Amino acid sequence: MQIPAIVTILFEIRIKSFEIRKHRNWEAGIFEDGKVRITMTIKLTRSLTQIITMISLKVNKKPYEVDADPNMPLLWVIRDIIGLTGTKFGCGVAQCGACVVHLNGEAVRSCVTKLSRAEHQDITTIEGLSNDNDHPLQVAWNEANVPQCGYCHSGQLMSAAVLLREKPKPTDQDIDDAMAGNICRCGTYLRIRQAIHMAAELQQKKGGAK
């Protein structure tokens, strides 16, 4: 249910003389009973229902109550409201993959995912991929010295994590199929491929997918 976004507040002040003025947002006048009334109209950018409704979501197993527009991209909520800045803003139109996070385990692009879609859902960001940076992918990434500038790599890792969960021993073709949506300007693709193979082995040694 939507409550109208315009709220009118009526003030009543007892003053004998008052200059009648009109302003963009308010107007005042002396009425027949001698009272001065000031009417203010405040335009709110959001409807009242949105203001009073907090949106709950779980990020990295921690519950959050967020006061934000349900249409706000999840990426903005994660970075600007919750303060987890590991996830990066790249293109803003789901073309590059820098903003990939897990929504119930799927590698969604948070720049086009509305907050409303994430309500009451489980979100995992790069900060929550492991407790001590010990996810096989993170270990392999360090080992193979994969990043150059590093900007795209939180997205790369989050996509690769879904790949390894669904294909614990991926082929080169599987890696291409899963990672084709994550662009790297520095061209670290070969090292990404190498590290994913390495992580698959580490994961197998550790015993099963995370």
Added chain:
Amino acid sequence: MKVQKNSSSSLKPFKSVIVMAIILCTAGIMAFAFNTGRDPKINMPVTVGMKKDSVASVKAFAAVYKVLMSPRCLNCHPAGDVPFQGDDSHLHTMFPKRGIDGKGVLAMKCANCHQPENTPGLHTPPGNPNWHLPPADMKMVFEGKSPRQLARQMVDPNQNGHKNMQQLIEHADDGLVLSGWNMGEGRIKPPLTHAAFKKAWITWITTGAYAPKK
């Protein structure tokens, strides 16, 4: 008692007339209630093949074919496993693959980018809650099909998603089909309106679903 008996028997024919009238009125009101806001012609129960007319059927399919081969329909009915994109039906960037259920693979599932609704702005992913390609075991290919091939494919339950004629008619109102007419900013619409397409679609089926010669 006698008088009462006489009067009730004299009312008998009237009673049944009144009862019939009430039943008819109720049925009328119910029929009206179920049809509100819809085009009564299109929602009439259809007896498939009611009046076979090959000329009208083939003519209607020509209009249907134009829509099916427009980018909004064709782009998700490719011959390969990668969908098309854009008004020029180029291969989808990033090469997302169909997958078994038509909803993508691994970290490249359709819904990772395609949200339940259109994302605002140009060059952003269009959306639908049920965004997908046809599944791998029944690809329902439109790409490269002649009108005759496509018409025959449409009515073959082994190639059309196991749909009978009635289900085919209903498919014109499927959410994903409808979204072809609401595909976000900067994308051309199919060449007919949805109402005109639906009319041609139903005409084609109800006049016998004839396939064109070529």
